[in-house]
Every structure is written in C-alpha cells, then in structure tokens.
Amino acid sequence: MKLLKVENIAKTYRIGEVDIHALQGVSVTIEAGEFVAIMGPSGSGKSTLMHLLGFLDTPDSGRIHLLDKDTTHLKEEEYAYLRNRVIGFVFQQFNLMARSTALENVCLPLTYSGTSAQNASGGQQILDQVGLGNRVAHRPNELSGGQQQRVAIARALVNHPFMILADEPTGNLDSKSGQEIMGIFKALHEKGMTVVLVTHDENVGNAAERIIRMHDGKIVSDEKRTDIKKKEIRSEDRPKLPDFSKGKKYSTGEFTEHFKQACRMILNNKLRSFLSMLGVLIGVACVITMLALGRGAKESITEQLSRLGSNLLSIRPGSVKVHGVSTEAGAATRLDFEDVKAVKEAPYVKRVAPQVSGQGQLVYGDKNWSTQVIGATPEYASMKNQEPDTGRFFAEEENQNRHRVVLLGRTVCGALFGQENPIGQSIKINRINFQVIGILPSLGSNAFRDQDDVVVIPLMTAMRRVMGKNYLDQIDAEITQLDKMSLAQQELQDLIIRRHHLAPDRYDSFNIRNFADIQAALSSTTQTFSVLLGCVAAISLVVGGIGIMNIMLVSVKERTREIGLRKAIGATPRDILMQFLVEAIVITFLGGLVGIVLASLISWIIAAIAHWKMIITLDSLILAFFCSASVGIIFGLWPAKQAAALDPIRALRYE
Secondary structure (H helix, E strand, O other), X not given: OEEEEEEXXXXXXXXXXXXXXXXXEEEEEEEOOOEEEEEOOOOOOHHHHHHHHOOOOOOOXXXXXXXXXXXXXXXXXHHXXXXXXXXXXXXXXXXXXXXXXXXXXHHHHHHHOOOOOOOOHHHHHHHHHOOOOOOOOOOHHHOOHHHHHHHHHHHHHOOOOOEEEEEOOOOOOOHHHHHHHHHHHHHHHHOOOEEEEEEOOHHHHOOOOEEEEEEXXXXXXXXXXXXXXXXXXXXXXXXXXXXXXXXXXXXXXHHHHHHHHHHHHHHHOHHHHHHHHHHHHHHHXXXXXXXXXXXXXXXXXXXXXXXXXXXXXXXXXXXXXXXXXXXXXXOOOOEOHHHHHHHHOOOOEEEEEEEEEEEEEEEEOOEEEEEEEEXXXXXXXXXXXXOOOEEOOOOHHHHXXXXXXXXXXXXXXXXXXXXXXXXXXXXXXXXXXXXXXXXXXXXXXXXXXXXXXXXXXXXXXXXXXHOOOOOEOEEEEXXXXXXXXXXXXXXXXXXXXHHOOOOHHHHHHEEEEEHHHHHHHHHHHHHHHHHHHHHHHHHHHXXXXXXXXXXXXXXXXXXXXXXXXXXXXXXXXXXXXXXXXXXXXXXXXXXXXXXXXXHHHHHHHHHHHOOOOOOOOHXXXXXXXHHHHHHHHHHHHHHHHHHHOOOHHHHHHOO
C-alpha cells in the first residue's frame, strides 16, 4: 500500500548570491509498514527530503501524494494537521521543552490535536512503552541523552501517527544508547509502524529493510534487503487519511495550556516579566489615581456649593461709574424690604432670605476677635444649609423683636471659647451684649477666606442695633426647579430694573449671581483637569505597551527553536499567535492588578497627607482592566504575528 509517493520534486535554497540545489528531480515511493533508511554524506539532500516528506517544508516543483491525495498545495493549517496526526518527528537534537517534565513534553502534541493535555494517561502509557515510566516528572536536564531521545520518541508516538520520521536519531548518543533507540524503532516496525530515518551511520542503516542513498540532491540507489522478510499489513490495520479540510476545532484545554505556558514563562523569567509589567503597572495606577483625584475634586466642589445652598439666585447691588470713577456698591441701587416682597411674589420663587453684613469686634472675657457679622432671617438656615450642629437657630419672633442672640462659626467659637461650651454664654459684638444660642456647621476654607470665621444674628437686630442700616446688602431667592433658573434670573432682573427705574447705562448697578452657573463652570474646569490627567496616564500606558512589545519581540527571538518545534508537532499559526497573545495579556493583566493595588495605596496616602478627596469607583477599575487588556492585545499582536509567521524548518535550524 502506497503511503507516500514523491514525484520529481526539486528544492533550491538561496544563500547570499549563491543557489544551493538541495534536491533535483527526486522521485520515491514509501509503502505502509516499511523501515527505510535515507543515507548519504553531508549536503547530499537527505535531511531536505525528510523535511519535505514530513511537510515541514514545501518543494519548489514536483508533487507529494499521501495515500493518493495530492498534498503539494495545502493550506498551512492542513500541513499542521498532517504533522500532528500523520507524522511523528524524532530529531537529532531531541528538541525537548527545557522547563517541562517528560510527561508534559510527551503530551504537548495532544494540545494541538484537540485532546486535553490534562488527560495524561496516554502519555504515561507511551512512556511506559519506551521504558521511562518512572521518569515522568523529570525535566530534560535530569535525563541522560538516551532517555531524552526516548522522550522524543514517545512524543512522536502519542497521537498514533502513520509514520515516524527520525533525523539522525543516534547522532548525539553513545553506542549503547544508540542501540537501545534502534531497538525501539525495530519494535515499532514489527508492530506495523512505517519508519523513515536519516543517517550517515552504516550500522544504523543496516537495521532498515530498505536503504535509499543520495548524493548531490539526487537518489543514486534504492536497495531493499532480501534477508529481511516484510511483514504483511492486514487491510483493517492499513492507515486511512481522515478529512482534515473541515478545519481544527479548538478546545478549552488548549487555552488552559496556553495559560499554563504563559505563567511558566513569567515565573521562569521574573526580572524580564517585572520590567514588562512595570510600564502597564504605572500606567494603570496613573489612570485610577487621576480619575480618583478628578472625581474627588468634583465631589468637593459639589459639596462646597451645596453648603452655599441649592437652586439659589443671589441679588446684590453693584457699582456704577460716574465721570469715570466707580462708586461704592449699592450707591446707585439700594435694596429694601419692598424689593424682598416683590421678589417673593415673582414666578418660580419659593423662598426669600434678605441679608446685611459688616465687620464686628467680638469680646468674651479677656479674649476678642474681629469677624464678619451677618444679619439674616430664619429662612437663612435651611436655604444655606446652615442648621446649627449644636443649639438652635433664632425664630421669626426673635428677629422682629430685635433679640440679641447669636450663632457662632467654628473658627470664632474656637478662638473665643476653646474647649468650653459656648451655648448660653454672653459675648459682646461692637460693645453690645449677645447670647450664644447655637454653633453653625463647618463650611471650610476656600481660596479667599475662612468661611467658618463668621457669626449670624437676626436681620432686624443687625440693621437697627449693630450696623445702623436701612437697606439690604443681599437678597437670596430659592427657585422652585433647577431647570427654571435661567427664566427666574431673567424675571428677577426685569423686576429690579422696573422697580428702580434703571436706564440701560445703569443696568450694572446690581447683579444676580447664579450658583448653578458657577457649579457648571467649576465642573467643566474639573472635567478638563480630569481629561488632562487621563491623557498623561494614557501616555504612561502607551509607553508600557511599547516596553511589552519590545520584550515580546526579544522573547520571539529567544524562543525561535521552540516555535519551530511546536509547529513541527502540529501547532498552527493561530496556535502560536494565541500562545504569545495570552502571554502578553497575562503580563498586562498582572500589571493592571498590581497597578490597582498601587493606585489604592497612593490614593490613601494622598488623602491622608494632603487631605484631598480621592474617589475610586467601580467604573474606573473596569476601565483600568480594559486598558491593560487592550495594551496586551494591541502591543502583543505584532510580536505574536511575527512568531506565527515563522517557517517551521528555519525556526528549527535557528541558532
């Protein structure tokens, strides 16, 4: 039965400007169950012929038939299938995975055949057959040369191929080990296995039943030994070529193996892996920290504005220029209680809080303090979120009756009373006695002043007893709905213009402050700040990705022979691509994970030392993982494609 038929194949290699004709019009037929030795001096073309028979290389011309099927122009995936299921390779250099055990080396082809490498029973049985059942957990450096070659033979047999191709299988062994290896080949042949080996050793060649001799790329003789009786192969034992044109089905076991290989490479190259992770680690940490800082700043701004009150419009007198000289605020437009009444009746207005303010000298015992004094109505507390933490706010009756009661800001309270409870105590404001009835909640400091350095007294008390004012400094109006702020602002502006009969050149004699506009402006600034910080973090990620790409390219060069081996035992370009991509993604994933921990630590330190608000949210963590995975895929893709595109025979020969 014809297993392989080669018709007039030729192969030429170009080295520099010189063409090397490795094969010239070679034709040969190999029957199923034969034991063939291909012999000849170095450079005769015997190894090139074996590579073509094993689909590691393709001829420049001619045809190769496998079980009467023309295999000359198959796809790379189909050649990989044949190398995995039909051909078993045994190399002179053993080509074992240095960091894998004997059992893992034997089971490696199972990964690419769709059989889970976790099911090691088949590999264990093959190792028992070659006499290494007690060496399954040993690595190649713990085995002798003969034992390593046995592992290579077991690897070639694990997928039950039609034919074994051996390239100088005893070339690196001592005579005793060589005899043991040849004994294994003879035993396989007796069981019906087709064996083709390349050798220059006459003793090795004499073990075969057929010897093909080559010289200068041509077959010069094809001898069959008559003293060896050929074993007949039963029809039911004859190999049948399966349909491999449907494509390969990928299993979870293969991806698990890729993941295990990636973890093994990372652990075996700790420093290189750490340097690869470092760029992504810093980039992810920057992304999360910058987002946390931006969100914290936005939240702080929102909190500070909410303390000023929500949905508020503040009407204040302005100043005008007379003969080029600016007058004092309120000189042109004085706000009074009639304005308060009119504003309260305006559309969209819910509540109104008039105010006056001025400086006051406070005295308690032997302590004194100069601060801002605000005169307000009871509505001030709820509209400005100034309900006292301790004590109470004054009532409307106390305001109308001009009671001398006061609420202290936190700064004033600490300056005058220290740790003493001020409730019920008496202080002087501009030499007038006031009773302390409450302590205002803390507002904190802004860029201009300490907002807790203030006291609040009833409006009528401030106007008649303390400041002697008959006009108002400010009218705050709470609007019913936030989306009505612009309409309400326009209504109030028209109202003040009508009431005070202002000409167009006097419109600047008052102003209306919209806190919603301020919040929007500050939020926009914060957002711009966050985008800027995000761009800096993104640059860090890109730099980290370039580092990963460089390391992966170096890894491809270092592992060229490994890639060639994997392709020789059935790995497709997609398998190699997936393996290197998984390695890149694992590195970036670990870098991202450590980056999240680092970002959390940095955020905690910044919040503790600088007292900045840092907010880490779930979406920022998801974004960080997405960024790290993207970096792994994008920057790992090119090295992975470089590895996948390597020619198997050139990769095996790479030094």
